[in-house]
Amino acid sequence: MPDVPRYAHPEAIVTTEWLAANLADPALRIFDCTTYLHYETGTGRPYRVEAAIADYRAAHIPGSAFLDLPGELSDTASPFAFTMPAPDDLAARCAAKGIGAGTRVVLYARKSPQWATRVWWMLRAIGFDDAAVLDGGWDAWAAEGRPAEAGETRYPPATLAARPRPGLFVGKAEMRAAIGDAATCSINALSPELHRGENDRYGRAGRIPGSVNLPAAALLEAGTLRLKPPAAAAESFAAIGADPSKRILLYCGGGIAATLDAFVLHQLGYRDIAVYDASMSEWAKDASLPVETG
Structure with a gap:
């Protein structure tokens, strides 16, 4: 480990x-x-x-x-x-x-x-x-029985200037270019059955070719919504070949679950991480893009 x-x-x-x-x-x-x-x-x-x-x-x-x-x-x-x-x-x-x-x-x-x-x-x-x-x-x-309240709270408006970090989100062109690239690891954060192509929820069943699977839910402690300890999370990523020296591209159904994987990778010290924003909601419906199953 x-x-x-x-x-x-x-x-x-x-x-x-x-x-x-x-x-x-x-x-x-x-x-x-x-x-x-x-x-x-x-x-x-x-x-x-x-x-x-x-x-x-x-x-x-x-x-x-x-x-x-x-x-x-x-x-x-x-x-x-x-x-x-x-x-x-x-x-x-x-x-x-x-x-x-x-x-x-x-x-x-x-x-x-x-x-x-x-x-x-x-x-x-x-x-x-x-x-x-x-x-x-x-x-x-x-x-834990901590206090709660009903109704709705609104904060006063603030001032926020964007300082964009290019590269934290990618599109289908970057995902396609990564297929077969040994310097990149593409990770699917969806469930194993969706990764294997046993469910056509997003259109064509399957995954982006060459991608590996680490479901977002697998990064949480069993029976809770708390993150697994760092060593356990690191072991899970290492087991699928997510080497810190590689560029890591993450996807799911709509760019949501992938951010949990991305968040944990960031916490583990990975530096080159991006999320495919439209993910399989786009990829599965575009017949020009390849999918694989099994």
């Missing part, structure tokens, strides 16, 4: 204990980022997207606001559900929600941390580094 005693960027992970002790910090901006995917057949789309605003209004971490990822933080003109907006556009949208200079942002989600890591990765892509993910999310907070 690789000797990885701690994550490389612990400031980007906060515990429920830390958050409970710091709720009164006036610089803190806490956001529920949850989105639900309702899998339906016969609709011609992989899932129906629902921002979890109703659950947030019913109960949330005290003082936290809500981020409507598909509605407020995605390019709704795109044919794909979660397309990253242009950097300046995203910065303006985040500033309107209260994210900006002098704020410390904590992101959490329900049922999967992938919604929080998606927003974290987007913020990193526009140069905002004062954000962290709540380990265990709402589920851990609630299970």
